[in-house]
Amino acid sequence: xxxxxxxxxxxxxxxxxxxxxxxxxxxxxxxxxxxxxxxxxxxxxxxxxxxxxxxxxxxxxxxxxxxxxxxxxxxxxxxxxxxxxxxxxxxxxxxxxxxxxxxxxxxxxxxxxxx
Amino acid sequence: xxxxxxxxxxxxxxxxxxxxxxxxxxxxxxxxxxxxxxxxxxxxxxxxxxxxxxxxxxxxxxxxxxxxxxxxxxxxxxxxxxxxxxxxxxxxxxxxxxxxxxxxxxxxxxxxxxx
Numbered sequence: 421x422x423x424x425x426x427x428x429x430x431x432x433x434x435x436x437x438x439x440x441x442x443x444x445x446x447x448x449x450x451x452x453x454x455x456x457x458x459x460x461x462x463x464x465x466x467x468x469x470x471x472x473x474x475x476x477x478x479x480x481x482x483x484x485x486x487x488x489x490x491x492x493x494x495x496x497x498x499x500x501x502x503x504x505x506x507x508x509x510x511x512x513x514x515x516x517x518x519x520x521x522x523x524x525x526x527x528x529x530x531x532x533x534x535x
Numbered sequence: 536x537x538x539x540x541x542x543x544x545x546x547x548x549x550x551x552x553x554x555x556x557x558x559x560x561x562x563x564x565x566x567x568x569x570x571x572x573x574x575x576x577x578x579x580x581x582x583x584x585x586x587x588x589x590x591x592x593x594x595x596x597x598x599x600x601x602x603x604x605x606x607x608x609x610x611x612x613x614x615x616x617x618x619x620x621x622x623x624x625x626x627x628x629x630x631x632x633x634x635x636x637x638x639x640x641x642x643x644x645x646x647x648x649x650x
Contacts, residue, residue: 453638462643465639475635519632519634519635521632526572526579
């Protein structure tokens with residue numbers, strides 16, 4: 421596609437429920453990244469995919485968080501048993517390569533609210 | 536250790552004036568890239584400008600220029616002739632080029648442009 425697409429744009433969920441956030445990167449971009457941005461804060465790195473594998477998932481806050489990428493394209497970030505502290509904007513970005521001086525193109529994010 | 540430091544939580548500037556947003560970084564990798572992103576209230580992350588560590592000249596993109604001082608490890612963003620639409624959060628980021636690496640972001644600077 422022309423840009424990075426994320427869905428849903430907004431998600432309100434009850435504490436304890438599972439949620440899935442989807443990211444569709446720019447076609448041909450091999451690298452995909454998930455970040456989290458809490459209200460008024462900077463970007464917190466969660467996980468990085470190169471193709472379908474995740475060389476760096478050091479930013480996942482707990483084992484309730486998992487992510488996968490299939491076909492070198494779409495990625496899904498899953499949060500199990502959501503907690504109120506999971507409320508944030510989840511941003512996905514893609515890049516032509518996972519190395520070198522390539523910048524990221526970001527999606528518009530998914531605003532997650534846990535009530 | 537924090538790799539990207541933005542010491543100005545907020546900055547004010549009058550329309551048509553120039554403003555400098557500070558960014559210092561820390562890396563032992565001789566090859567790296569520095570990026571600036573703009574995040575307006577809509578939440579999207581907009582790429583502004585890029586500087587490579589081996590670039591001899593400071594990067595410029597329209598009204599944006601990057602004041603790169605390698606020995607000081609600083610990469611300040613200069614916005615000339617500020618416009619009301621420049622009011623936004625600005626993030627400095629760095630990517631090291633040794634192998635796979637991710638963009639590390641600073642905490643951001645909120646810029647407000649007044650008429």
